[in-house]
Amino acid sequence: MDIKDIIKPENIVYQKTKLFTEKPLSYCPGCGHGTAHRMLLEVLEEMNIQDKTVGIAPVGCSVLAYEFLDIDMQQAAHGRAPAVATAVKRLMPDKFVFTYQGDGDLAAIGTAETIHACNRGENFTMIFINNGIYGMTGGQMAPTTLPGMRASTCPFGRDTEIMGNPLKITELLAQLPGVYYVTRQAVHTPNAVRKTKKALRIAFENQKLKKGISFVEIVSNCNSGWKMTPNQSNKWMEDNMFPFYPLGDIKVPQLEKV
Amino acid sequence: MAKVKGAIVVDIEKCKGCSVCIPACPQEVILLAKEVNGKGYQYAYMEKPDACTGCVNCAIVCPDGVITVYRTKVEA
Numbered sequence A: 001m002d003i004k005d006i007i008k009p010e011n012i013v014y015q016k017t018k019l020f021t022e023k024p025l026s027y028c029p030g031c032g033h034g035t036a037h038r039m040l041l042e043v044l045e046e047m048n049i050q051d052k053t054v055g056i057a058p059v060g061c062s063v064l065a066y067e068f069l070d071i072d073m074q075q076a077a078h079g080r081a082p083a084v085a086t087a088v089k090r091l092m093p094d095k096f097v098f099t100y101q102g103d104g105d106l107a108a109i110g111t112a113e114t115i116h117a118c119n120r121g122e123n124f125t126m127i128f129i130n131n132g133i134y135g136m137t138g139g140q141m142a143p144t145t146l147p148g149m150r151a152s153t154c155p156f157g158r159d160t161e162i163m164g165n166p167l168k169i170t171e172l173l174a175q176l177p178g179v180y181y182v183t184r185q186a187v188h189t190p191n192a193v194r195k196t197k198k199a200l201r202i203a204f205e206n207q208k209l210k211k212g213i214s215f216v217e218i219v220s221n222c223n224s225g226w227k228m229t230p231n232q233s234n235k236w237m238e239d240n241m242f243p244f245y246p247l248g249d250i251k252v253p254q255l256e257k258v
Numbered sequence B: 001m002a003k004v005k006g007a008i009v010v011d012i013e014k015c016k017g018c019s020v021c022i023p024a025c026p027q028e029v030i031l032l033a034k035e036v037n038g039k040g041y042q043y044a045y046m047e048k049p050d051a052c053t054g055c056v057n058c059a060i061v062c063p064d065g066v067i068t069v070y071r072t073k074v075e076a
């Protein structure tokens, strides 16, 4: 069969969602942010809620997310996305609201906003990209940096005696009654991407139930910060990040008793 | 029996040559070209087009979403 007979519009089985703008993504080659964006947009498209959704972009590599996602967006000061999302959702309860934050944004400078939005049980979706490092500013140590992991501010590896232990903020947040659904996923393999999409779908469907925060962590690579090729970084992530940040559901809603 | 044939089209100018699609392909269809695009990235292309089944694995892991996948059935 000639390739020209395969490459016809009626044979398309996958293409980039139209909810992306035409702008090329500003992320480094192989960075998981792009895949996470795409799964998010596919979920909004499948639910047909793109016109009813407001996203809050963080400070970090995804600070420009509003340039790429063709939906209503607001960019928040560093770490403050959950506070901004609280206001947006309370003022416009019919909108689907989400935050999109890195680990520096969500688990360092924004810890207070994160914990209190979760504890108040605000009714929005939080997407947390955990790459164990401050990507945008040059790979500094983050609260999530693994013991022994190198970063520009701990070039000999994180020494937990001096620098403390990594923070499993996701498990911590799962303890709070205001948090309805918590899961940890990844976007480095086809299977992982499919699972992430399912998790995001659940997290947005949950907003209709008005039961509180739905929290999706995505363990991702920062190949530039980790100083590896993209495929090396994905392997490193499997070998080192996943044992400490295991993938899977952490808190699933109790089935209502009938 | 009907056989499935696939093909991918890479948006060459938007491909960043990250290679993430390469191990994602179960049929080992994809390699990076020796040539580079306008940004200086070696872009992905089908080295073994006959082996593509249109499974979409490459496209769903591509961080930049630059792969379009086509699939059709052929009567053998």
Ligand SMILES: Cc1ncc(C[n+]2csc(CCOP(=O)(O)OP(=O)(O)O)c2C)c(N)n1
Pocket (backbone or CB within 6 Å): A059, A060, A061, A062, A078, A101, A102, A103, A104, A105, A106, A109, A129, A131, A133, A134, A135, A136, A137, A142, A222
């Ligand atoms: C108030 C304030 N403090 C510090 C900074 C500098 N800064 C910009 S991005 C960033 C960390 C981003 O890391 P992370 O949230 O993990 O996102 P990533 O870039 O890894 O996706 C910092 C500290 C800032 N922009 N504003």
Ligand code: SF4
Pocket (backbone or CB within 6 Å): A026, A027, A028, A030, A031, A032, A033, A061, A131, A135, A136, A221, A222, A223, A224, A225
């Ligand atoms: S610095 Fe890291 S997190 Fe930022 S775009 Fe590059 S790879 Fe992604």
Ligand code: SF4
Pocket (backbone or CB within 6 Å): A030, B010, B014, B015, B016, B017, B018, B019, B020, B021, B022, B043, B044, B061, B062, B063, B064, B065, B066, B067
């Ligand atoms: S994953 Fe996408 S951007 Fe990376 S090499 Fe393949 S086609 Fe190009």
Ligand code: SF4
Pocket (backbone or CB within 6 Å): B006, B007, B008, B024, B025, B026, B027, B028, B029, B030, B051, B052, B053, B054, B055, B056, B057, B058, B059, B069
């Ligand atoms: S569609 Fe499947 S078989 Fe074809 S190139 Fe992509 S991963 Fe390989």
